[in-house]
Amino acid sequence: MAKPLTWQSATVEAIHPETARAKTFTFELPDWIPHRAGQHYDLRLTAPDGYQAERSYSIGSEPERQGVIDLTVERIDDGEVSPYMHDVVAVGDRLELRGPIGGYFVWDIELGGPLLLVGGGSGVVPLMAMIRHRAALKSPVPTSLLYSSRSADDVIYAGELERLGAQHDGLEVVHTFTRQQPAGWAGYQRRIDRTMLSEVSGPLGKTLRAYVCGPTILVELVANSLLDLGIAASQIRTERFGPTGT
Amino acid sequence: MAEKLVSRGFTGKRRQPERAGRVPPGQYLVNNFPVLSAGPTPRIRTEQWSFTIDGLVRQPVTWTWTQFLELPSKEYAVDISCVTKWTQLDMKWKAVGVDTLLEAVELDAKAAFITAHSYGGYTTNLAIPDIVNDQAFIAYEYDGKPLAPEHGGPARLVVPHLYFWKSAKWVHGFRIEERERLGFWESLGYHRRGDPWKEERYSGD
Numbered sequence: 143m144a145k146p147l148t149w150q151s152a153t154v155e156a157i158h159p160e161t162a163r164a165k166t167f168t169f170e171l172p173d174w175i176p177h178r179a180g181q182h183y184d185l186r187l188t189a190p191d192g193y194q195a196e197r198s199y200s201i202g203s204e205p206e207r208q209g210v211i212d213l214t215v216e217r218i219d220d221g222e223v224s225p226y227m228h229d230v231v232a233v234g235d236r237l238e239l240r241g242p243i244g245g246y247f248v249w250d251i252e253l254g255g256p257l258l259l260v261g262g263g264s265g266v267v268p269l270m271a272m273i274r275h276r277a278a279l280k281s282p283v284p285t286s287l288l289y290s291s292r293s294a295d296d297v298i299y300a301g302e303l304e305r306l307g308a309q310h311d312g313l314e315v316v317h318t319f320t321r322q323q324p325a326g327w328a329g330y331q332r333r334i335d336r337t338m339l340s341e342v343s344g345p346l347g348k349t350l351r352a353y354v355c356g357p358t359i360l361v362e363l364v365a366n367s368l369l370d371l372g373i374a375a376s377q378i379r380t381e382r383f384g385p386t387g388t
Numbered sequence: 389m390a391e392k393l394v395s396r397g398f399t400g401k402r403r404q405p406e407r408a409g410r411v412p413p414g415q416y417l418v419n420n421f422p423v424l425s426a427g428p429t430p431r432i433r434t435e436q437w438s439f440t441i442d443g444l445v446r447q448p449v450t451w452t453w454t455q456f457l458e459l460p461s462k463e464y465a466v467d468i469s470c471v472t473k474w475t476q477l478d479m480k481w482k483a484v485g486v487d488t489l490l491e492a493v494e495l496d497a498k499a500a501f502i503t504a505h506s507y508g509g510y511t512t513n514l515a516i517p518d519i520v521n522d523q524a525f526i527a528y529e530y531d532g533k534p535l536a537p538e539h540g541g542p543a544r545l546v547v548p549h550l551y552f553w554k555s556a557k558w559v560h561g562f563r564i565e566e567r568e569r570l571g572f573w574e575s576l577g578y579h580r581r582g583d584p585w586k587e588e589r590y591s592g593d
């Protein structure tokens with residue numbers, strides 16, 4: 143990648159609320175560059191006096207969707223950038239982006255599977271790009287998503303995940319709700335632990351590729367448990383959404 | 389882009405403006421110590437730990453954990469910037485200076501770069517002028533406590549004047565080289581040097 147990544151002025155084409163705390167922003171890029179599922183863009187905001195703030199956001203959309211990218215931003219109430227994105231940014235606004243960035247936490251169908259995706263909160267965003275990429279190319283790679291949310295209302299991409307999971311094309315979507323469960327919920331209702339990982343990953347065998355994304359404590363616990371379960375360290379790729387370790 | 393695109397309605401939070409002079413461009417201050425790495429955290433028992441300098445040296449040298457702790461150590465308080473945008477000021481480490489380690493070997497005249505390599509397979513490339521003269525150290529305590537595995541314990545390299553991916557966690561040794569050999573992130577599109585004040589984030593920056 144010798145070509146420098148340059149800042150582009152991207153136009154907000156659509157804003158879609160995913161949950162009460164997460165919104166998806168569709169950006170039209172003047173110079174759209176094909177990405178790999180799992181990569182991110184850097185976003186840069188500039189105040190009238192030149193003060194700037196930069197943050198990273200994973201690409202939620204699949205590379206087959208050309209010309210635009212989706213970024214999904216969770217609102218951190220006392221944060222600097224995410225509340226601005228939620229409260230101020232409107233369709234038609236122009237913001238600076240540069241990317242795609244990151245060459246390790248990436249998956250494409252050539253890498254194959256079986257695929258274990260484990261996400262917490264907005265950590266599902268890069269995993270969704272992988273799921274959408276898989277679906278767009280009708281890949282049969284056996285894939286399980288284990289997704290931890292506080293409650294069913296906090297599930298990002300809920301409708302699409304339900305639809306994709308119901309196609310029985312080798313994609314399993316497994317939720318765990320850590321704080322509040324819907325009435326009659328028979329699924330997991332605790333933080334991800336080794337037993338849960340063993341149950342969800344079991345059918346995929348020991349040669350699976352794992353992608354784990356979310357808050358640091360979730361990533362640490364999941365990665366260590368997968369090692370305990372006999373998955374090789376070289377098969378486990380992690381991405382931690384700093385800065386807070388919540 | 390020479391002209392800056394102002395973001396409509398954005399003023400920013402500007403926490404702790406009195407310290408802004410210590411925060412490189414594109415970075416923001418945090419008060420906790422975030423964790424970032426590409427895979428699972430290796431757990432290395434200190435009885436198994438060792439640190440080796442080899443490559444372009446007259447005689448390679450290896451320290452065991454006990455021998456390493458016997459080397460003269462120093463307390464450092466340094467500002468750290470991570471390419472994921474956080475900067476933390478005055479991070480306190482107990483460490484052995486890289487200068488102290490290099491005194492134990494005789495470098496070949498062609499030596500110009502090192503590859504720092506870690507348990508778990510991580511590597512990063514550094515130019516020798518970037519790690520001498522008290523600019524880099526191998527830390528085994530953070531904030532008065534043994535360095536936790538998720539932060540790179542038992543010991544990690546710390547190169548405060550470069551982005552934090554250069555500060556290899558779980559460091560296992562230095563290979564002294566004539567030519568620069570790109571490390572893990574450097575061969576995935578990150579900058580070969582990584583100076584935060586020049587915003588050398590990605591290759592080509």
Ligand SMILES: Cc1cc2nc3c(=O)[nH]c(=O)nc-3n(C[C@H](O)[C@H](O)[C@H](O)COP(=O)(O)OP(=O)(O)OC[C@H]3O[C@@H](n4cnc5c(N)ncnc54)[C@H](O)[C@@H]3O)c2cc1C
Nearest residue numbers: 197198199200215216220221222223224264267403417472
């Ligand atoms: C590779 C990568 C990909 C990411 N992808 C996504 C994604 O897809 N979606 C997503 O929502 N997020 C993602 N993130 C996280 C994102 O980059 C931001 O960190 C997040 O949006 C919070 O930014 P903010 O400006 O709103 O909050 P910040 O202003 O950064 O604040 C975050 C927290 O830190 C505290 N804090 C910050 N500075 C200080 C200070 N000086 N003193 C005390 N407390 C402080 C705040 O109070 C707050 O609780 C990603 C991060 C990385 C590294």
